[in-house]
Amino acid sequence: MESNPFSPTKTPFFEGQNRFVQILIFLALIVGCMIVASVVGIIVDSICFGFSKPTNVLDQAAYYRIALSFSSVGTFMLPALLFSYLSERNFFSYNKLNKAPGYWMSNTVIVMSLVLIPIVWALAEWNEGWKLPDALAGLDDWMRRMDKQNGELGELMIRDSRIGIMLINIFVMAILPAVGEELMFRGTIQPFLQKWTKSPHWAIWITAFIFSAIHFQVSGFVPRMLIGAYLGYLCYWSGSLWLPILAHFMHNSMNILSDFVMSRRGFDMDNLKFSDIHGWPYILGVAIVLAVVGVYCLWRKRIQVTGDKLQ
Helix, strand or coil, X not given: CCCCCCCCCCCCCCCCCCHHHHHHHHHHHHHHHHHHHHHHXXXXXXXXXXXXXXXXXXXXXXHHHHHHHHXXXXXXXXXXXXXXXXXXXXXXXXXXXXXXXXXXXXXXXXHHHHHHHHHHHHHHHHHCCCCCCXXXXXXXXXXXXXXXXXXXXXXXXXXXXXXXXXXXXXXXXXXXXXXXXXXXXXXXXXXXXXXXHCCHHHHHHHHHHHHHHCCXXXXXXXXXXXXXXXXXXXXXXXXXXXXXXXXXXXXXHHXXXXXXXXXXXXXXXXXXXXXXXXXXXXXXXXXHHHHHHHHHHHHHHHHHHHCCXXX
């Protein structure tokens, strides 16, 4: 077998390789791409703002947008694309980026993104008070500080009320994370685990657990894991990574848009709870019914399209 992964041969570099070797190479790709992307991001920030962090609020937001963009590309996109190439000598086949999901499923996912908002909001409120065991109190405090810091960073970036900046935020905080994280989790980790465990369901739920855990937020762990499982099944049922990318983008962009609109009208979104909304039990009940119907329709469409009888 050719030792150079980029040499002109039809044999993929990972063919015949031990799975643990593949994992080590994948981790090395992540670390290497993160370092390169961070360095490039620092250089770009330095060119734009000098060698010290800006003190102006608007410049600070722009500084972090640049850093976040390079982080998304380096941490998630590049390692996943390289792993696909090493696996099948194609950047877009292993991760199923080369397959389209179909209009019916895509339209259903767009509607489902609206339906799931109250469910995710209610789950997040229920999960908000969770804490790690006392033995892990130090880790719990660290994650909560990180969560607060990330929240302040996000607020800094969406504070600007200009439409143009809002569109930039959608690109940086919705499009790039949706593509990058789905390439990493549903496009790389999930198919890898499916080949290893021989079970799509184990692969989906383990990936969803990793997806939620990697955000280091105890308070949002459950809703994020369930969203991750939903995205995993979208990929499995459609045979295309574009469907979970679409769902992920819709979720992120609607959060940005709602914060943008509500903040312009003077609402304090940080302290607004789902249970404060008049008639919230009825809203939640209707959303759950519609979500169940939507998931069932997506499941039935998979059987209709491919003839698969899913477990």
